[in-house]
Amino acid sequence: MNSAAERLFQRQLAAASGAGGAPDPIRLGELVIGAYTEAEKDRRRTEQAAQVMAIELEEVNVALENSVADLRAQNLRFGLALDNMANGLALFDNHGRLVVCNRRQHELLELREGQVPPGCMFEQFLHSSPVLSADLITETLRLAGTRTEGEMLHTYLNQRDVRLILRPTPDGGTLLSCEDVTERNRALARIAFLAYHDSLTELPNRALLRERLEQALRRGPCAVLCLDLDGFKGINDTLGHAMGDSLLREVTTRLRRQVRANETLARVGGDEFAAVIVGGMAAATAAATRMIETVGAQFSIDGQILNTGTSIGIAVAPTDGQTPEDLLRNADMALYRAKADGRGCHRAFDVSMSTAMQTRQALEQDLRLALAAGQFELYYQSQVRVQDGRVTGFEALLRWHHPERGMIRPDHFIPVAEETGLIVQIGEWVLREACKEALRWPDTIGIAVNVSPVQLRGSKLHQAVADALHVSGLSADRLELEITETAMLKDSAATLDVMRRLRAIGVRFSMDDFGTGYSSLNYFQSFPFDRIKIDRSFIRNLETDGKSLAIVRAVAGLGSSLGIPIIAEGVETRAQVAILAAEKCCYAQGFLFSRPMSASMVLGLLEACRGDIQAA
Amino acid sequence: MIVEKVQWQRQNGWQVGDSLSSANLILYFGSAAALEASNAPMELSERCPDAVVFGCSTAAGILDGEVDETGLVGVACHFNATGLRLVEADVADAAASADTGRQLGEALRGDGLAGAFILSDGVNVNGSAISAGISDVLGKAVPVSGGLAADGAQFVRTLVGAGRTARPGRAAALGFYGSAIRMGHATGGGWHPFGPRRRVTRSHGCVLEELDGKPALALYERYLQEEAAGLPGTALFFPLMVWDPQAPERTVVRTVLSIDRAVGSMTFAGDVPEGWGAQLMRGNFDGIVDGAAGAGQRAGKTLEIPGTCQTLALLVSCVGRRLLLGQRVAEELHAVRAAMGPDIRQIGFYSHGEIAPDAATGVAMLHNQTMTITLLSEAP
Numbered sequence: 001m002n003s004a005a006e007r008l009f010q011r012q013l014a015a016a017s018g019a020g021g022a023p024d025p026i027r028l029g030e031l032v033i034g035a036y037t038e039a040e041k042d043r044r045r046t047e048q049a050a051q052v053m054a055i056e057l058e059e060v061n062v063a064l065e066n067s068v069a070d071l072r073a074q075n076l077r078f079g080l081a082l083d084n085m086a087n088g089l090a091l092f093d094n095h096g097r098l099v100v101c102n103r104r105q106h107e108l109l110e111l112r113e114g115q116v117p118p119g120c121m122f123e124q125f126l127h128s129s130p131v132l133s134a135d136l137i138t139e140t141l142r143l144a145g146t147r148t149e150g151e152m153l154h155t156y157l158n159q160r161d162v163r164l165i166l167r168p169t170p171d172g173g174t175l176l177s178c179e180d181v182t183e184r185n186r187a188l189a190r191i192a193f194l195a196y197h198d199s200l201t202e203l204p205n206r207a208l209l210r211e212r213l214e215q216a217l218r219r220g221p222c223a224v225l226c227l228d229l230d231g232f233k234g235i236n237d238t239l240g241h242a243m244g245d246s247l248l249r250e251v252t253t254r255l256r257r258q259v260r261a262n263e264t265l266a267r268v269g270g271d272e273f274a275a276v277i278v279g280g281m282a283a284a285t286a287a288a289t290r291m292i293e294t295v296g297a298q299f300s301i302d303g304q305i306l307n308t309g310t311s312i313g314i315a316v317a318p319t320d321g322q323t324p325e326d327l328l329r330n331a332d333m334a335l336y337r338a339k340a341d342g343r344g345c346h347r348a349f350d351v352s353m354s355t356a357m358q359t360r361q362a363l364e365q366d367l368r369l370a371l372a373a374g375q376f377e378l379y380y381q382s383q384v385r386v387q388d389g390r391v392t393g394f395e396a397l398l399r400w401h402h403p404e405r406g407m408i409r410p411d412h413f414i415p416v417a418e419e420t421g422l423i424v425q426i427g428e429w430v431l432r433e434a435c436k437e438a439l440r441w442p443d444t445i446g447i448a449v450n451v452s453p454v455q456l457r458g459s460k461l462h463q464a465v466a467d468a469l470h471v472s473g474l475s476a477d478r479l480e481l482e483i484t485e486t487a488m489l490k491d492s493a494a495t496l497d498v499m500r501r502l503r504a505i506g507v508r509f510s511m512d513d514f515g516t517g518y519s520s521l522n523y524f525q526s527f528p529f530d531r532i533k534i535d536r537s538f539i540r541n542l543e544t545d546g547k548s549l550a551i552v553r554a555v556a557g558l559g560s561s562l563g564i565p566i567i568a569e570g571v572e573t574r575a576q577v578a579i580l581a582a583e584k585c586c587y588a589q590g591f592l593f594s595r596p597m598s599a600s601m602v603l604g605l606l607e608a609c610r611g612d613i614q615a616a
Numbered sequence: 617m618i619v620e621k622v623q624w625q626r627q628n629g630w631q632v633g634d635s636l637s638s639a640n641l642i643l644y645f646g647s648a649a650a651l652e653a654s655n656a657p658m659e660l661s662e663r664c665p666d667a668v669v670f671g672c673s674t675a676a677g678i679l680d681g682e683v684d685e686t687g688l689v690g691v692a693c694h695f696n697a698t699g700l701r702l703v704e705a706d707v708a709d710a711a712a713s714a715d716t717g718r719q720l721g722e723a724l725r726g727d728g729l730a731g732a733f734i735l736s737d738g739v740n741v742n743g744s745a746i747s748a749g750i751s752d753v754l755g756k757a758v759p760v761s762g763g764l765a766a767d768g769a770q771f772v773r774t775l776v777g778a779g780r781t782a783r784p785g786r787a788a789a790l791g792f793y794g795s796a797i798r799m800g801h802a803t804g805g806g807w808h809p810f811g812p813r814r815r816v817t818r819s820h821g822c823v824l825e826e827l828d829g830k831p832a833l834a835l836y837e838r839y840l841q842e843e844a845a846g847l848p849g850t851a852l853f854f855p856l857m858v859w860d861p862q863a864p865e866r867t868v869v870r871t872v873l874s875i876d877r878a879v880g881s882m883t884f885a886g887d888v889p890e891g892w893g894a895q896l897m898r899g900n901f902d903g904i905v906d907g908a909a910g911a912g913q914r915a916g917k918t919l920e921i922p923g924t925c926q927t928l929a930l931l932v933s934c935v936g937r938r939l940l941l942g943q944r945v946a947e948e949l950h951a952v953r954a955a956m957g958p959d960i961r962q963i964g965f966y967s968h969g970e971i972a973p974d975a976a977t978g979v980a981m982l983h984n985q986t987m988t989i990t991l992l993s994e995a996p
Contacts (some may be wrong), residue, residue, distance in 0.1 A: 042901070
């Protein structure tokens with residue numbers, strides 16, 4: 001007996017046998033049945049384990065299938081994402097074989113479909129692209145070999161700027177990503193360009209002008225021209241900014257032709273240009289002359305005929321300055337002179353301009369302080385009836401008592417006040433002061449106040465007059481506003497509207513300096529003036545100059561026909577009075593009757609003659 | 617070297633040979649009840665005051681091809697030229713196991729140390745940690761083998777005897793010194809992995825909580841079905857094979873020591889690290905017996921001793937094998953005996969874990985569900 005079963009039974013027999021050696025059948029039975037039971041349990045255990053294992057394996061299968069489906073879906077999503085990336089991407093494994101290359105990479109490298117299949121080697125991949133230069137391929141391979149992350153900026157052979165990034169992957173592979181930065185580079189270049197150039201005309205801006213001027217100064221003799229366009233604001237306001245911009249571009253084109261390659265033309269303001277000209281005064285004036293001529297020629301833009309012109313100031317280095325700041329400032333002053341001299345011309349800087357500019361700036365400064373400091377005073381000159389010499393009113397005349405310079409003449413400071421807009425405040429003060437003073441006079445005496453074109457164009461005149469009348473309590477019909485023809489020329493519709501509104505409250509109007517401006521008779525149709533003032537220039541030689549007489553006669557006749565009384569200014573002799581009387585000129589004003597006098601003197605005069613001033 | 621049997625039966629008392637008194641080593645194994653009833657530690661120490669008395673509790677003792685479940689088995693050995701030293705340390709819990717191993721190693725370390733045999737508490741211990749601890753100190757040049765004491769498949773209380781006492785919470789190691797001692801080692805399993813490969817998704821130390829995100833205990837209950845009522849003991853039918861994914865060819869087998877139904881976790885005799893691969897194993901009669909036979913054959917080849925010298929085979933086999941084999945358990949001992957030859961005395965016990973040098977590295981490791989053989993002999 002040597003099998004396992006036999007040995008088992010032997011042991012069972014031995015275990016079931018007592019000391020006497022005879023096996024106990026019950027015990028033997030228990031052992032045998034026990035062995036059967038163990039075998040049965042073992043079998044069942046094995047069978048159950050097999051069943052559970054089969055179920056588990058099925059579950060694993062299902063999970064695997066789901067995983068595969070998930071992976072498939074994920075791959076699809078991944079593929080979509082990859083092919084819709086903005087950047088190109090190519091991934092190579094640790095043997096240098098292509099794993100995946102997205103659509104964008106194909107586009108950037110101009111690779112055809114199927115040209116670089118998966119498995120294709122890195123070097124072969126690079127050589128397949130027609131846009132990679134040999135140098136770039138060499139550099140890319142070298143960088144990939146270093147197994148470090150690297151970035152290169154290159155221009156492909158198709159002129160696209162590309163940012164290439166090479167990145168080693170943890171598993172020994174390589175990732176090549178590419179980004180087309182052409183547009184971004186262009187945008188950056190544009191931004192850099194705009195930092196130094198004007199966006200409308202693409203001319204250098206002030207900053208670049210300054211640099212170019214510095215360079216020119218280092219190189220040798222040069223000059224600065226400052227230009228602005230005549231009447232540009234009017235064109236912009238009436239025809240619109242689009243037309244204004246088109247004009248600027250056309251002007252730029254013409255001006256560009258007048259500067260050489262080694263010279264600079266810049267736009268430094270709305271309608272302001274500057275140029276750096278190589279050479280001295282001769283070259284500068286020649287250039288300026290050409291520019292004036294070319295800009296003065298007619299423009300035709302979008303079927304519209306436009307005319308403009310330019311005024312130019314010239315400053316030459318080193319005489320007129322050795323730094324960009326000095327040259328530009330002095331050329332600007334010369335420009336100011338050119339404009340003052342009538343525009344459409346060029347002027348070279350001279351030192352007196354600087355002095356004049358400084359003086360003007362000082363005057364402007366003082367003028368700003370003058371009103372608050374109470375330095376103004378109104379003087380009054382009488383206006384009389386020619387027939388009987390009776391005083392009918394006074395014209396208010398502004399005087400400025402400068403604390404250091406003494407009395408400053410109106411023709412010195414009124415232009416500055418008008419240029420700076422201070423005339424509006426000053427004018428308001430004049431109105432209030434004049435109305436207040438006039439209230440102290442008899443009711444039959446009126447007050448005439450000059451109104452500047454600037455006041456007339458502004459929005460505050462009506463309110464200023466109304467306030468002055470209201471505060472003073474003066475009756476509106478005692479106030480006469482003297483308006484020149486020049487004032488009416490600009491914005492005539494708006495001007496007429498202001499005048500009508502003032503008329504409506506009772507204020508009277510006279511046309512001042514008649515005969516010296518455009519003398520448009522239209523104004524008399526548009527507006528009912530109360531008086532016409534003949535300018536003094538026609539009265540000066542009245543006794544001896546037939547033309548003056550003819551003009552006075554004509555104006556008097558005009559007034560008579562229109563029913564508008566005439567007042568003559570600058571009357572100094574009895575003979576002039578006689579002629580005026582003969583020509584039916586109703587009123588007169590001048591030294592013959594009285595000089596301009598202070599308010600207190602007016603009161604004295606009125607008291608003395610009770611309004612009946614005769615010729616002195 | 618001389619080896620003689622020692623036995624104790626409740627009815628017959630001690631049966632010892634004449635040369636007991638000249639023995640310098642007495643090894644004994646038996647159930648905790650038999651140890652206590654026989655008062656073996658004290659009795660043997662009294663009878664042989666000069667001997668090292670060393671043993672532990674078990675499910676069943678092994679003696680010369682037979683299994684003794686009721687009594688106590690042992691051997692009395694006389695070593696002619698080999699020094700012996702028995703050291704011990706407390707093993708409080710699994711976390712302290714590595715320290716315990718190191719302490720034992722430090723205590724044994726010395727000139728001429730040629731090998732060691734360790735017995736440890738089999739319940740509150742991390743067998744792989746204690747093996748690693750002693751190996752840390754002694755290195756792979758000193759082979760270490762042994763086992764974890766058992767109490768059947770209850771996993772409640774085990775005893776380790778060193779000298780006059782046997783108690784729980786103890787680990788002890790016997791060092792062999794000198795140039796005469798010869799040792800051979802082999803292990804054999806016979807369990808086969810089956811079913812899906814899994815991943816340890818939650819564990820700490822020896823405690824396995826989840827496999828593939830699901831409670832580990834639930835998996836065992838599913839496979840054991842009605843036998844789940846016998847957990848943790850019945851878990852021995854399905855040991856767990858685990859491996860490091862970085863070295864998948866180096867698998868180890870783990871035995872369950874206890875379970876926690878509240879959290880669905882299972883405590884194994886050794887580490888089950890998170891992230892490792894795992895697969896259930898099962899055995900059958902032929903496979904288990906063949907595994908033991910294989911161990912026997914390999915063990916014989918590791919020891920080069922003329923046949924005339926007496927050799928002792930220390931067999932430490934796993935309670936799981938005994939549970940599976942049932943009444944046929946002696947077949948595996950028979951297979952070992954047949955492989956090694958009848959002249960080699962067999963002594964041993966069924967353990968909660970076997971310790972033996974790893975075949976590839978020589979470092980002591982915890983093996984589970986194996987037949988582990990340590991051959992001892994002295995060169996002439």
